[in-house]
Amino acid sequence: MSTATTAVSTTAAAPADKLTKKMLTADHPTWCPGCGDFAVLNIFYRVLEKLQYPQEKIVCVAGIGCSSRFPYFMNTHGIHFIHGRALPLATGVSLSRPDVHVFVFGGDGDGFSIGGNHLNHAARKNIKLTYVIMDNFVYGLTKNQTSPTTPVGRKSKTDPTGSIDRPINPMKQLLATGATFIGRTHAAQVKHMEAMFERAILHDGFSVVECLSECVMFYPGAFDDSTPRKGGNFETIDETQHDVTDDVAAFKLADNLAPGKFGVFYQVKRPTKNALEQKWIDDTQAKLGGASQKDILRKRFEAMR
Ligand SMILES: Cc1ncc(C[n+]2csc(CCOP(=O)(O)OP(=O)(O)O)c2C)c(N)n1
Ligand code: SF4
Ligand SMILES: [Mg+2]
Numbered sequence: 001m002s003t004a005t006t007a008v009s010t011t012a013a014a015p016a017d018k019l020t021k022k023m024l025t026a027d028h029p030t031w032c033p034g035c036g037d038f039a040v041l042n043i044f045y046r047v048l049e050k051l052q053y054p055q056e057k058i059v060c061v062a063g064i065g066c067s068s069r070f071p072y073f074m075n076t077h078g079i080h081f082i083h084g085r086a087l088p089l090a091t092g093v094s095l096s097r098p099d100v101h102v103f104v105f106g107g108d109g110d111g112f113s114i115g116g117n118h119l120n121h122a123a124r125k126n127i128k129l130t131y132v133i134m135d136n137f138v139y140g141l142t143k144n145q146t147s148p149t150t151p152v153g154r155k156s157k158t159d160p161t162g163s164i165d166r167p168i169n170p171m172k173q174l175l176a177t178g179a180t181f182i183g184r185t186h187a188a189q190v191k192h193m194e195a196m197f198e199r200a201i202l203h204d205g206f207s208v209v210e211c212l213s214e215c216v217m218f219y220p221g222a223f224d225d226s227t228p229r230k231g232g233n234f235e236t237i238d239e240t241q242h243d244v245t246d247d248v249a250a251f252k253l254a255d256n257l258a259p260g261k262f263g264v265f266y267q268v269k270r271p272t273k274n275a276l277e278q279k280w281i282d283d284t285q286a287k288l289g290g291a292s293q294k295d296i297l298r299k300r301f302e303a304m305r
Pocket of ligand 1: 064065066067068083106107108109110111114134136138139140141142147
């Protein structure tokens with residue numbers, strides 16, 4: 001696992017080993033006891049154990065935040081990067097290394113606030129990666145500021161009299177980006193979370209899952225209305241009634257966000273930038289009699305002098 005910002009680790013098991021949770025586990029997570037992020041980590045281990053990707057072919061990238069500490073807890077390649085900048089870095093990894101599986105983790109602030117612009121572009125380009133947004137409706141790491149998903153009226157350090165800004169609607173925002181797989185789940189609903197992660201990972205394109213994950217330290221009870229054991233209602237999308245390829249229907253589904261629906265809002269097939277770019281490289285190389293990528297680049301730079 002990564003031990004320093006921007007360092008990529010190389011600890012990997014022999015490819016023949018069966019991938020287990022023990023092998024995937026790195027540092028002891030430093031989250032507060034009861035933080036929803038623990039369940040996200042555990043389910044991610046479980047899905048990777050099921051998929052059995054070679055350990056050295058897994059890359060976890062994150063920005064900054066409590067949720068963004070994720071790569072430290074994974075014994076895979078990992079990069080803890082700049083706040084809001086995980087996606088551009090992960091884009092580069094995904095495009096340059098077609099052999100690896102790229103995962104991005106972060107919070108609502110990292111993804112929808114400072115990183116919002118990058119989210120648009122990674123999604124519209126349909127970069128092959130899976131992005132899990134651990135949404136706790138607050139900035140946790142910096143100890144309780146209003147985030148883009150904080151409900152109106154909620155008091156925080158930056159809004160001592162209550163937030164006056166309308167929060168974003170994550171599902172509508174994600175639909176507008178052009179992401180080709182959009183799901184929503186809840187850290188307290190582990191079976192559902194597992195199914196969402198697995199479907200997202202198996203999607204060939206930019207897959208993103210918003211996962212409600214309670215910050216027990218600064219926003220306890222934020223998701224009680226969607227937690228049955230606390231009297232809430234966890235309502236899942238019935239895919240016999242909802243056509244996941246219909247973006248207008250997905251927008252309508254996203255109207256109810258308190259507590260909202262859970263499941264796959266949208267999924268379509270569209271060529272990834274990875275595939276399109278590879279074709280362009282292959283065609284160019286064929287046209288230039290099998291020249292190497294390095295030679296093609298060198299020639300291009302010479303022509304620009
Ligand atoms: C460029 C930059 N701006 C601001 C910060 C301070 N900062 C660190 S994490 C964070 C927000 C974290 O909130 P979120 O992404 O929701 O993650 P959480 O801690 O809630 O999991 C902020 C504002 C920073 N590290 N870098
Ligand atoms: S501050 Fe909140 S989000 Fe951060 S580790 Fe603690 S409970 Fe989790
Ligand atoms: Mg947050």
